[in-house]
Amino acid sequence: xxxxxxxxxxxxxxxxxxxxxxxxxxxxxxxxxxxxxxxxxxxxxxxxxxxxxxxxxxxxxxxxxxxxxxxxxxxxxxxxxxxxxxxxxxxxxxxxxxxxxxxxxxxxxxxxxxxxxxxxxxxxxxxxxxxxxxxxxxxxxxxxxxxxxxxxxxxxxxxxxxxxxxxxxxxxxxxxxxxxxxxxxxxxxxxxxxxxxxxxxxxxxxxxxxxxxxxxxxxxxxxxxxxxxxxxxxxxxxxxxxxxxxxxxxxxxxxxxxxxxxxxxxxxxxxxxxxxxxxxxxxxxxxxxxxxxxxxxxxxxxxxxxxxxxxxxxxxxxxxxxxxxxxxxxxxxxxxxxxxxxxxxxxxxxxxxxxxxxxxxxxxxxxxxxxxxxxxxxxxxxxxxx
Amino acid sequence: xxxxxxxxxxxxxxxxxxxxxxxxxxxxxxxxxxxxxxxxxxxxxxxxxxxxxxxxxxxxxxxxxxxxxxxxxxxxxxxxxxxxxxxxxxxxxxxxxxxxxxxxxxxxxxxxxxxxxxxxxxxxxxxxxxxxxxxxxxxxxxxxxxxxxxxxxxxxxxxxxxxxxxxxxxxxxxxxxxxxxxxxxxxxxxxxxxxxxxxxxxxxxxxxxxxxxxxxxxxxxxxxxxxxxxxxxxxxxxxxxxxxxxxxxxxxxxxxxxxxxxxxxxxxxxxxxxxxxxxxxxxxxxxxxxxxxxxxxxxxxxxxxxxxxxxxxxxxxxxxxxxxxxxxxxxxxxxxxxxxxxxxxxxxxxxxxxxxxxxxxxxxxxxxxxxxxxxxxxxxxxxxxxxxxxxxxxxxxxxxxxxxxxxxxxxxxxxxxxxxxxxxxxxxxxxxxxxxxxxxxxxxxxxxxxxxxxxxxxxxxxxxxxxxxxxxxxxxxxxxxxxxxxxxxxxxxxxxxxxxxxxxxxxxxxxxxxxxxxxxxxxxxxxxxxxxxxxxxxxxxxxxxxxxxxxxxxxxxxxxxxxxxxxxxxxxxxxxxxxxxxxxxxxxxxxxx
Numbered sequence: 001x002x003x004x005x006x007x008x009x010x011x012x013x014x015x016x017x018x019x020x021x022x023x024x025x026x027x028x029x030x031x032x033x034x035x036x037x038x039x040x041x042x043x044x045x046x047x048x049x050x051x052x053x054x055x056x057x058x059x060x061x062x063x064x065x066x067x068x069x070x071x072x073x074x075x076x077x078x079x080x081x082x083x084x085x086x087x088x089x090x091x092x093x094x095x096x097x098x099x100x101x102x103x104x105x106x107x108x109x110x111x112x113x114x115x116x117x118x119x120x121x122x123x124x125x126x127x128x129x130x131x132x133x134x135x136x137x138x139x140x141x142x143x144x145x146x147x148x149x150x151x152x153x154x155x156x157x158x159x160x161x162x163x164x165x166x167x168x169x170x171x172x173x174x175x176x177x178x179x180x181x182x183x184x185x186x187x188x189x190x191x192x193x194x195x196x197x198x199x200x201x202x203x204x205x206x207x208x209x210x211x212x213x214x215x216x217x218x219x220x221x222x223x224x225x226x227x228x229x230x231x232x233x234x235x236x237x238x239x240x241x242x243x244x245x246x247x248x249x250x251x252x253x254x255x256x257x258x259x260x261x262x263x264x265x266x267x268x269x270x271x272x273x274x275x276x277x278x279x280x281x282x283x284x285x286x287x288x289x290x291x292x293x294x295x296x297x298x299x300x301x302x303x304x305x306x307x308x309x310x311x312x313x314x315x316x317x318x319x320x321x322x323x324x325x326x327x328x329x330x331x332x333x334x335x336x337x338x339x340x341x342x343x344x345x346x347x348x349x350x351x352x353x354x355x356x357x358x359x360x361x362x363x364x365x366x367x368x369x370x371x372x373x374x375x376x377x378x379x380x381x382x383x384x385x386x
Numbered sequence: 387x388x389x390x391x392x393x394x395x396x397x398x399x400x401x402x403x404x405x406x407x408x409x410x411x412x413x414x415x416x417x418x419x420x421x422x423x424x425x426x427x428x429x430x431x432x433x434x435x436x437x438x439x440x441x442x443x444x445x446x447x448x449x450x451x452x453x454x455x456x457x458x459x460x461x462x463x464x465x466x467x468x469x470x471x472x473x474x475x476x477x478x479x480x481x482x483x484x485x486x487x488x489x490x491x492x493x494x495x496x497x498x499x500x501x502x503x504x505x506x507x508x509x510x511x512x513x514x515x516x517x518x519x520x521x522x523x524x525x526x527x528x529x530x531x532x533x534x535x536x537x538x539x540x541x542x543x544x545x546x547x548x549x550x551x552x553x554x555x556x557x558x559x560x561x562x563x564x565x566x567x568x569x570x571x572x573x574x575x576x577x578x579x580x581x582x583x584x585x586x587x588x589x590x591x592x593x594x595x596x597x598x599x600x601x602x603x604x605x606x607x608x609x610x611x612x613x614x615x616x617x618x619x620x621x622x623x624x625x626x627x628x629x630x631x632x633x634x635x636x637x638x639x640x641x642x643x644x645x646x647x648x649x650x651x652x653x654x655x656x657x658x659x660x661x662x663x664x665x666x667x668x669x670x671x672x673x674x675x676x677x678x679x680x681x682x683x684x685x686x687x688x689x690x691x692x693x694x695x696x697x698x699x700x701x702x703x704x705x706x707x708x709x710x711x712x713x714x715x716x717x718x719x720x721x722x723x724x725x726x727x728x729x730x731x732x733x734x735x736x737x738x739x740x741x742x743x744x745x746x747x748x749x750x751x752x753x754x755x756x757x758x759x760x761x762x763x764x765x766x767x768x769x770x771x772x773x774x775x776x777x778x779x780x781x782x783x784x785x786x787x788x789x790x791x792x793x794x795x796x797x798x799x800x801x802x803x804x805x806x807x808x809x810x811x812x813x814x815x816x817x818x819x820x821x822x823x824x825x826x827x828x829x830x831x832x833x834x835x836x837x838x839x840x841x842x843x844x845x846x847x848x849x850x851x852x853x854x855x856x857x858x859x860x861x862x863x864x865x866x867x868x869x870x871x872x873x874x875x876x877x878x879x880x881x882x883x884x885x886x887x888x889x890x891x892x893x894x895x896x897x898x899x900x901x902x903x904x905x906x907x908x909x910x911x912x913x914x915x916x917x918x919x920x921x922x923x924x925x926x927x928x929x930x931x932x933x934x935x936x937x938x939x940x941x942x943x944x945x946x947x948x949x950x951x952x953x954x955x956x957x958x959x960x961x962x963x964x965x966x967x968x969x970x971x972x973x974x975x976x977x978x979x
Contacts, residue, residue: 318562359435
């Protein structure tokens, strides 16, 4: 398998001596660590793209003596599988990233919330964790990490639902504010970061913010690990520089017949062929947590949409109305249009409904259902109707 | 203080105020569904969304605290579109057979759909093709998932107010529902039948089991002699169902209405509340003697009250090892039932088989209590039918009685005379206060040392209340109590009951006598009382109860002339053999799910 990965950039999987990093951060002022990460313009790699340094700065400013670092390893977005590879290949770097966060924020305790299906990684992670704890002791870094397993709910990748799950409750998103940096896990200030984000901070500590900024664009600095799947001869995991257009991406990874690319998984956007050139993969264009799914002309975009809606209908936590009922309405709605029970104008009603879901839902799940729905309906209307 | 603008008007509110509360200050009502004054913020239903100028998403007004300089719009185009969508979405998964629904006219979703004119909504129906069964296994509460809008008020009530957790959220997404442990029926789980969820359900998903037709059938059957008893809290709640403000006492009108409905005899549960005081007060003194003088290890203190059937079922499930602490006295309702078919029938020359005993209660748990197999000591079912305050109001409406124009009437006799002590059973702390008024006087021959007999430390809305009375000047037979500090504790709402019982369990609470009422505020906040309920409404009902107490000729149970005569003519003395047979009961250990 591994030979297949072409890495245009090789930072995430680069072997690093964690000892050196920890030694370095122990000599650094916590505020300087925040500043370095802020200077790098690193944005969260889970998909939402919140500036990591800012998150850490907020958490560091909280006065509470108890703070938590949480690594979100619940990788549940359909089509993403890069965190699994990172945890498999360089688990030590993930823990090291958490240590950097802990040092920056002032935390003594961290959690890795691991997707339930990744249970097989646990022996390997435990081994790396023992090593990490030994290293931490050696440098008098008072920071311990525990691993918690999810149980298969997509919603638990949402940070506040993830906290609820760790706390042993039903995984349902909380009202925001308060934000996690103020009141997160066990209602304590918490910095929660994606696996890949944490590894990036290790590299920033190693090579400096300036080096990180050499890659990417103004709005999307650095590189990103992509999980590429669908109609492509080269499915797999690739670390690529941010800022390419979908066109460039398809040139490299398409099968010559690519009709659309779903960027960012079920919660992301569908980019049709006619917009390949103008669409940038990154925070200035279509952001992604890593999932890139290519569809060629043999695929029915109705099926693609139906698949996503089916997924959301089941994976909505169900607590807020727009998401719980909205998903069902979108799903049943496109089915009714397809069967001819509702006329094509009903799709316009559904687009309006999707807009309400985007505005009125409680968390990111409900707010992003409209992304795939809107972009597929807008660009492939005939395929939905006929 | 934080300043912000709402719909262009400036307002200053304390930090931490929600947008919803701030808007209220400016007299803007923002519609809500999942929000409830008694419960923590949920932010689930999204009906209350408002627009913040410059914001990407809308904000849930109930959940978001104000920020300095915020500019909020509560009725913008975006807000209106979203709100209408949310109501349409809720309706699409709600079986809206409004005309046939028990909550027709009293449904918050119906009100909103009216307000937003979503009669002819566009979305697909998601409910009518699904197979829903109505859970009717509980004698108290009926649960219909097809009416449920998942606001989770019931779940929060069961958890935060009652600490029972019988109701919980199950599954996710389109399958999400409000369910119970292992999806057992409401009749099989740890549910205490308190009905607090019913009081807070915005739709017809959770309602009381109604038995109106049984009562009408009995009334209209010439062979039957139908007696009705009315609980203390009903007289301060009923008016709310019939167009009056909270806090109105309608005792006389209620009696007049009941007579017009055709009940053969309109009697008062307050009478058996007084009787409870005689029995329970004597039981307490006897227990004190056994423990303090005879050093009897088998007798348990503290003794707890047993009037609240919600509390009784709660302790049976939750602290079964403490069942011997519970007073063996039946609740006033059940004492009344047992006497209606014995003493009353005897005095009135009736065959008990022809007597139908109906009770009007502020309570849904009383429906369950009446069904308990041990509640048949008269040889018949002691209480045949239990109606809630709300059901009585419905009967009054059905019969076309113009309630507010009625002239006040008086209870019939026998078992119709009551005291202020019986009336205050309806408020938290009332049983304790009534018991102290009598017990203190039995022991010392003097009135309890509180101004106007008002024992203020046991009154009020605090969840757990502690009080003590020093007993001085004992009569000879009670000399062992001389100088004893009689310590009492009062709790209302089962979450507070749990706190108190845990205190007893780990030795932190050392008292002699505990009063517990399952519902917040006591019976006046019961699950059968008018909807809505909140702290303000319960406070007004409590004020009305204490007014009623002050207005009555007798304010101590042992002074009730009918109590004197029932002991003289029928029971003998408190804790007599006959009392034990008719007025006392036993309890059952139950599972913890």
